Amino acid sequence: MAAIDMTRPLTGFGFSFARVFGTLASWNDARATRRALSSLSRRELDDIGLCPGDIDRIARGKRR
Numbered sequence: 203m204a205a206i207d208m209t210r211p212l213t214g215f216g217f218s219f220a221r222v223f224g225t226l227a228s229w230n231d232a233r234a235t236r237r238a239l240s241s242l243s244r245r246e247l248d249d250i251g252l253c254p255g256d257i258d259r260i261a262r263g264k265r266r
Contacts (some may be wrong), residue, residue, distance in 0.1 A: 236261040 222246045239247070245255060252260065 232261040232263070 236257055239252070239260060244254065247256075
């Protein structure tokens with residue numbers, strides 16, 4: 203006879219609010235970083251060792 207395990211939390215198909223919240227938080231962090239870096243002039247970006255082409259890579263959190 204089969205039994206239903208009632209001790210596990212129901213997350214259903216890998217869906218969890220923590221994962222959704224984490225994804226939204228990461229997206230918002232990247233958006234804010236992209237916006238802040240985009241507002242800098244080329245000279246200001248050069249002062250911190252970046253060029254305009256680096257903005258998307260930095261916002262996604264990827265290294266060189």
